[in-house]
Amino acid sequence: MLRRTLNRLLGGDERRVDSRTIYVGPHSCSATEAFIPPKFCDNRIVSSKYTVWNFLPKNLFEQFRRIANFYFLIIFLVQVIVDTPTSPVTSGLPLFFVITVTAIKQGYEDWLRHKADNEVNKYPVTLLEGGRRIRKDSEKIKVGDIVEVIEDETFPCDLILLHSTREDNTCFVTTASLDGESNHKTHYTVPDTEKDLESLNATIECEQPQPDLYKFVGRMHIDKNDQEPVVRSLGPENLLLKGATLKNTQKICGVAIYTGMETKMALNYQGKSQKRSAVEKSINAFLLVYLCILVSKALVCTTLKYVWQSTPGQDEPWYNEKTEREKNSNWYLKVFTDFLSFMVLFNFIIPVSMYVTVEMQKFFGSFFIAWDRDFFDPEIKEGALVNTSDLNEELGQVEYVFTDKTGTLTQNNMEFIECCIDGFQYKSQDANSELDGFCVTDGPVNKLQQKAGKVCVMVFLHLLQKSQSATYGHYIEREELFLRALCLCHTVQVKESTEQDQSQENVVDQVDGIISDGNVGQPQQEQRGFIASSPDEVALVKGFEGIVLISLFFCLLRYELLHVLNFDPVRRRMSVIVRSKSGDTLLFCKGADSSIFPRVRPEEVEKICMHVERNATEGYRTLCVAYKILSADEYAQADAQLREARLALQDREEKLTAVYNQVETGMSLIGATAVEDRLQEQAAETMEALQGAGIKVWVLTGDKMETAKSTCYACRLFQRNTELLELTVRTLENGERRREERLHELLLEYHKKNLFLQICQNCTTVLCCRMAPLQKAQIVRMVKNSKGSPITLSVGDGANDVSMILEAHVGIGIKGKEGRQAVRNSDYAIPKLKHLKKLLLAHGHLYYVRIAHLVQYFFYKVEILIHLMYLHYRFKHHVLP
Known part of the structure; x- marks a missing residue:
């Protein structure tokens, strides 16, 4: 007990x-x-490293883990203990200066962390205790x-x-x-x-x-x-x-x-892995080389000393004559002491001041990027951001650039362009176009077009045409069913605004999706705001905004939302289960073609597949829409399984996925949508300039191959006369495994990975499609660890690009529309992709030239000084009698 x-x-x-x-x-x-x-x-948050009591020992321990600091500490101790030709001040004072400056810098940064922690911990919050509202500090x-x-x-x-x-x-x-x-x-x-x-x-x-x-x-x-x-x-x-x-x-x-x-x-406070530039690694390598040179010179000088003293009459000079006790001391101890004395005499072959100078040069040099007015973007009113100054010179040595497509090469500004329903294409028409007698510019239709998208107008007019030419039965028209699916199968919420706006919005329920305004002819005075987790969904909902979709008798349709089968990157689809007023239970599903096609009938795929491939070739992002009518028994079984899976404490995600896969089978394909994502400003010129500088560009995207290929053509990464080599085993229509699974297997198997790498490194541009975030990082790691250790750079704008940004030698974040996680995890952040050209080809080149000259100057200076001393010693003891 x-x-x-x-x-x-x-x-x-x-x-x-x-x-x-x-x-x-x-x-x-x-x-x-x-x-x-x-x-x-x-509830206290502690993000600091030090306290008042452990700052001194912990900071000293961390600093002396560096090879250079530890080396100079040993030299200083030798000067203090052994009788050396130089004063301990010559090594102790510079070492003390470096350690003190670094300790002050790290102590100040940790003090800022303590200050930020206190602001969070002392923030007042409201608690409910016993029916009373009590104000307390957050840490309580x-x-x-x-x-x-x-x-x-x-x-x-x-x-x-x-x-x-x-x-x-x-x-x-x-x-x-x-x-x-x-x-x-x-x-x-x-x-x-x-x-x-x-x-x-x-x-x-x-x-x-x-x-x-x-x-x-x-x-x-x-x-x-x-x-x-x-x-x-x-x-x-x-x-x-x-x-x-x-x-x-x-x-x-x-x-x-x-x-x-x-x-x-x-x-998630785990710090990012420390990145070191190639120049810093070279300096550390030079440190070992110069340490070997220092040891060899000390050994040569020690040997020459005893060779010279072995000649009769050649002993210690009169001013350095030793006592009898020193003369009778152990000979090996005397040799070791003399060796240490020569080590101390030549120790400045490794310049302690170089490390301080290099750090200051990097720190002040980083301001050149932040101050560059060419990097200022008037749209977001921000310029470039330097998160670390340790990699400035690395920008001038980049050999491979890995870039995301959506939001990086493209604007991630979605617009609903066209749709395909049962093989019939509805595309945005010109202002004066007609559809079988219905003119788009006629009166109310033109006003409807101002509220809804042009594609919606074409579908709506087609529905009106059918209602006038044929008797409308009790069956559901495919066009109407398609629009219902898009209006219901989403997670978009209407953003609350003023009371006046709310009175104008006649939204029945969050799943009504079918919006009735009562007056089509009067456009809204203010734009309705939407809240969604994906820009694709906002584009689709905006495309249907204001459309009066009813059962052609202008009666409002209501649906009860029963279940939402959420989207995730593995499934690449989402579904909703709804119940109509008549009691019918429907499942509407929306997702990528690779996820929808295997779950519908093959004959339905043939009607839509051609349009999906064509839209992808034109660079549009496509989504397929399917539905399924659930019987009472099917829904009862699915409802029980979903509730049971959601109550599970262990393996809940796996159980839910199994239920989702069981429910989302045997669906009927209705159609597909096409959303346009335009290129970023000067994206083509930037890619062309990087390739002209000898940098290889790889595009890593989760999008389908046809869409990504179209973007590469538009960015001039692919030319029309470029010979394309597609590494695919079998096509999707043959029913084989998905491409991302085959690529994952390719990356894991060693011999296939080497073959894949050899092929890709001989190509001018590489495009990898259907990539998951971790697969992007695997590609970067594979190239980074290849023969020759080429310098890699990753650029992206979204959370799914963070893994490859952290993996590359240099990570660049774009301040785009997919959040700021990529910016916060990057080494450098720029407003637009076009700024990458000047960042690499101007700033990076100049940084590399400056630091290379600085390091060479330091080593040249100490080499000249050491060799003069060394040659003087040999000349004095071997030439003169």
């Missing part, structure tokens, strides 16, 4: 199990057993406390969402400080907790703290008076992370589940 109590007090039980138990509200226990609450860490939050957060505030710890002021029991957050994504994300309250927080009595079982921002599993047992406890599943959609910011929601309340250094943000 005592051991169990001690383990619970010291947190031993928690370390042995895979989950933790958190009590919310008063906890009832039997009269014979006292309740001992679990011990969790407090404990696990199980209920915290209140208002709009635009940052969450002080990881919270489970219990209550929101929004009517749909949701809230919106931005996680730009965590993963760099600036898009609004939707989170949901736990059912049965939002009504009465004061009397809430619940128990939470969840996983132990782990750093993955996107994974969380748990369940909540809610106790009700005289009723069985209600069990609710908890997932990432219920978890509000510390560091995220509440947006577009007046107020929320949540229970603290992870605090302090156990929050996901704190667990």
